[in-house]
Amino acid sequence: MPSPLVQTLKTLPKKSGIYQYYDEKGVLLYVGKAKNLHNRVRSYFRVTDATPSSNLSPRIHNMILKVASIQTIIVDSEMDALILENSLIKQLKPRYNILLRDDKTYPYIYIDTASPFPRPKITRIKRKSCIYFGPFCTGSKELLESLYEVVPLVQKEGCLREKKACLFYQINRCLAPCEGKITQEEYQKLLTQAINYLKDKKSLITKLEEKMLRVAEQERFEEAITLRERIKKISSLSMHSQIDSHTQDANWDIFALEHNAKYAVLMKLYMREGKIISSDYEKIILHQKSLEFEERISLYRQALVNHYGKDLPLPPSAIILPSEIEGELEECQEWLTIKLVFPKKGEKKALVELASKNAKEILKIEDSEYEIKQGLKELFSLHTLPHRIEVFDTSHHAGENNVGAMVVYEEGKFIKDSYRMYHLEGSDEYSQMREMLVRRAKDFEKTSPPDLWLLDGGKAQIHIAQEVLESVGVELEVIAIAKEKLDHKAHRAKGKARDILRAYVEGEYKEMRLLPSDTRLQYFQKLRDEAHRFAIKFHREKKLKGFIPRG
Template structure:
């Protein structure tokens, strides 16, 4: 069935539609209250099927490339919204705008039902009576809490009250000692109120920390002064300066967007009790144009996810966007109460949104360094990538004679390595090909939680490149992939004067760049970081295996049998879960019983 016939047969039902190009690559995922009406709105049918003239340049370009479509019928527009969001995160279509902000923001909370309440951090709603939340904090929550416990004489640890004995915290005047002493509720509440004031008022907290920092500096305690300096910077980092101070105790979550030709920024500001308490922002790469409606929908879906936040506040945005009612319906279900998305037109709330817009414009001026930006566009042009490679995942494996086999994924984003996003894998596969298959397959399986990058880089040649392409395409994902391998002469990697003559492979071409070419050096740098990560994790794993081997050797299991076990099962951790029968399939019954006794 051709595209025109498929469109004419679409049902008048809610659902999700997917556009594909002539090569079967996914172009776009959309949702609709009526699949028939929505998809037809893109096309003009006479005299031939083509994009309607009133479409934006971005959408017209997409429709011109569309050769086929698939669709999924669901029960409601709300269900279509959920499915659309999930599929976009997993499949990363060319014309959809992908947001990678998968963070959840922490809150500080206190349970006032306790005899001696203390502050803690949470990212979820706590099931307990008389809970009071403060936040969310995009950064600095732990620093705020640590500072409060240093300044106020509260119960410092959960375990303190259980001991029934005065501890070091009492001796150094950081706790009133209710574990043993008769501390009145009024005296403890005074400390609790002081701590609450510090949490609510960053300026007061920072002032007290600065006083301590200066004291430490005068006492030549420079290390402690330096720690406080760093803490002060972290606490104040996301604070937006504002004279806006609502007379009432109003709460608002503010979201605004601003964009240039190639880049957009989403800025979030959180107002609690009439004061701005924190903010956060993320940059969005615009590969195929700007769609404010889509970004607003995705931003709100991603921020609130599917968990009720500890504090539910009205949402303020700069402009009304398409399908705002569907987003409100979804958030109402998530919150368990009516969600409100408003566009303020006057008064303090309008000033608040205007302040957010000013700050978003300033953030857009802070471009990535020119050199890093240039190399990314150079790579896109050289390799004909579908996207500027702002986020790259790099893979390598490591082992020693089939023992301590591991895989590693390094991540490069916005001009630097993002070590918090690195991942390592214990592998069971024996050969290099199967090891890379296992590593890449496990990464693809996690796309629903952590969206695909713009580019994969593999340490390997054309064989591993074909493997990676097969894995992503079999899962319906079109992802740019580059493989890098050393030039081989007589089956050995060739180096000239210490410099590797590396070869780059893409789906369609082979590149032999000079080793002085900065584009080759950029890929080599990524490959070397993944290799370092894999080797480091391998050494750590091998050290742990050696310790386990010594334990088994002491119990009479020979080294040869240990190697045999590891080659068959992969890790010692698996032995803890196996039965005697499983182990005896590799070793004899007596050895299997010894090993099982060790790990019981």
Template sequence: MQQLKEKIKKLPDQPGVYQYFDAQGRLLYIGKAKSLKKRVKSYFRFTPFAPAPNLSPRIYKMVNEIKNLEYIVVSSENDALILENSLIKQLKPKYNILLRDDKTYPYIYVDFAEDFPRLKITRKVLAGKKVKYFGPFPSAAKDIVDSIYEIFPLVQKESCIKGKKACLFYQMQKCLAPCEGKISKEEYRKILDEAIAHIHNKKLLLQKLEQKMLALSAQLRFEEAAQIRDRIDKIRAIEFQSEIDFAKLQDIDVYAIASDKTQAAIVRMFMREGKVVASSSNIVRIDEYKGFDKEEAYKRVLLEFYTTQTPLTASLIVVAEDFEAREELENFLSQKFNKKITIVHPKRGEKRRLADIAQLNAKEILAKSKPKSDIEEQLQNLLDLNSKPYRIEVFDNSHISGSIPVGAMIVYENGAFDKKSYRHYNLHAQDEYAQMKELLTHRCESFAKNPPPDMWLIDGGETLRRLAQDIAQSFGVSIDVIAIAKEKIDAKAHRAKGKAKDLIYTQNGVLRLLPTDKRLQFLQKLRDEAHRFAITFHRKQRSKKAKELELLKISGIGEAKIRKLLNYFGSFENIRLASEEELSDVLNKKDAKNIKKSLN
């Protein structure tokens, strides 16, 4: 402790980021400071050396575990804020709050610099002074744009104007053929303005869609009517706040957080031109031992949303509760977006009503999302994990005698498989150990974009478990690593039906559970899903390779020509389906004839 005390006394009076570690070298907490010296000293008293008495119970518990300190000096407080946020995502410290909803939301936009502008979708800021954004839309952006094109005769495709000739859309009365000058810019602008009004007022949009759906049904075009119905449902899903309409208020982003001992609900509402156009929410599971700091949560939520290259169309951000870093974030966002951004915690008036509505929704979402199972707590107790495994990543690889090796990662979070987070990898290593090393290294290299989970589950034995643990530690991350493997009897895996005697490998040794044990069955379910995903991808790659070899057998068709065909057609299947004429456009008539003859 004397060494830690001396280190604190020698800290510089400069902005930077500090990291606390426990006796085992595990990362406890990352924080940023305007003055490292003053900030870190505030956690301690020095006679005797102990945690400061004014700390919250959560931070007091953390300070008791601190045995070492490291720090990074930066040039400004803003740099410290960015570095702190980046390191928290990559390293997943024990006592920091880690949010995973850091994806960029789509915006609908129009570039009025174009003669006949179209509605398009983007997730980033675009060049151009006359670009106007609508949103963000956490969901249904594409459905809104498709609906607008269904109802209004705008330029339907990017290529339409370039074609200089009226196309099928004109014949279908879905476009007024500005390419042939059949509509003036002024007349087109009136239609565009009406379309934009329907983005703001989705009740009008939904009414028009319902009329369209009924008309299609009356014509017995049920499949098309069903597509419109599904689109209506998606747009309506983001309209549960549509009754809010404040004429005085313009563009405002609203944030609220509600929490209990086990989880927190985060709600975002986006008001544009006096109307709430969309909202989003997500649940953060809380480890009771670590606690939950709502002030830090507000800071993380705002940083995650606005540090991406997203268009910030609002100049006012309303938060349901005040937090320490509010003014600091105001300055940071104002500099980042080069305009005055204000973050307010209103006490009364219309803005307070907005905050209360967001807070009420957060409480309702929290009440409805109680965990259905306590399997995470059971696994934590059984496997002696550092935290409850709310998010688990499972890894497996697949190959045939070392050929066409592939890797797979599946994700289980909050009681369900998160299929959007599944990933597969083409590997190069020949043996299983090297393949797993390559696979896990790929995953660790993506921590900056996709933060580490609570637990890794490896399909393999102790050797692969230890490998995974070493790789995670080499990237500065402490993850609970578990492996599961089939028990071997006389060097053969024992997998008789109904007698799946799998072994669980932990940092404390091997566990043998009865085949009927629900915890074992849960881990087997995760492993089997990873195996299914890996095998499916391997078969796909094998089929692709077989088609490639089939082409290579054709006289005069070498790798260079195959690459040329793939660059043009995109896949081996498209090459197989292409006509002789299409193939000759890429290569020559002789090669095209040989390919069609051999493939047929």
């Protein structure tokens, strides 16, 4: 009798769909898409005995040796397979897929032209009757605040509704159209001035510098410092504007991927009206010391689906990509309404080279925590380096004002925009932790799982996390950190705290007691302490609200 795996290989459908490889323990190893499942999946195996094909890379060969079962999902088209593949990779984090996590929508500044007295605002979604500026990968908030600093636009929408001037009119920061003190025609001139500043950030910086010097001379130093920080942020934006296109209406997004033995970097440049207005990148930890061509294509594919799967306020007219991947993203082109361009020469080719050059420069920047993360990977037998970590803690007092907090750490810094606060119903620390982790796991489809969960607690908390992750089909590393107890009290001596690390390693729970001087322990202590601080802060705010009398 042929083995179940051989039987599966012989009966694969000749249709578009998704294939999933599982090991003997039912752990998901890999998710892929195929125009023809029969041909694609069988290319990995010798069909007679389900052993690896001879033309596979060492890494993929090793994966195929572990495959015990295959599941397929048939879809109507290759485009449907593309979208489903991307969703499953983000949500389930298969061990052998390289995950591109960046699916955020960048902010735009917009002006509602249907309003009689419009004011610039920030949005991430497309709206009717609006003009847009962006996308801004950074600095949109500072840019908007600076516009209101130098142009006396409407500062508060409530004033227009109530038809009553506010304090901003008194300090000459608004000309009070709410009370008819300025006509629509006169206000339009102010709005045009603001639009010109958005297009020419150097002139805006000049205005801000003049005001900074003026308030500094008046010894209003806090205002001067605020203006100085805004100038720094906007200056980083204006530097992009020095790179111009000969095509003044060029609205292009440019992508380039580079890698070394540790990381890959996907660089993105955004050009609008012939100027590069912003840039961003994603750094991806590699599972091996090379990046195969198919994996490069997968990362580009993920980037396109992540970023252009939304109705963007100001989409580009073309997406510029390296010429060496031409012909590899045809299913993306069928799905996208934006043209994919693979230039071999000329200005567009130079822009791809510019993106590539920037990606290489980012790769040169050493990860100061790489050795610590490598040490943690070896200590806990982790499948990958803990690049992005989510840290959880709870806080309550006598079972009241129960809250939870999640902080996020990535690339040597806390990502405060990704912090989350949870109002919890549980009456004890275990039910509270479960409630918080369940709510986070339900959000995996929207916000990809991290590389590691770090929990404040011990073996019980790890067990809860494993149950939660198993319920959603996600394999994720989990480590717990707890303070050592001395006479039933937590040992908190500064610089000597002997916190205990626990993890489920190779089928059993293990306890690690590292020296207080161990940088791996200090690394986790830093993360735990930030989660604790954030949870306590939220708890106190909730408790304080309970003291405020209502009515």
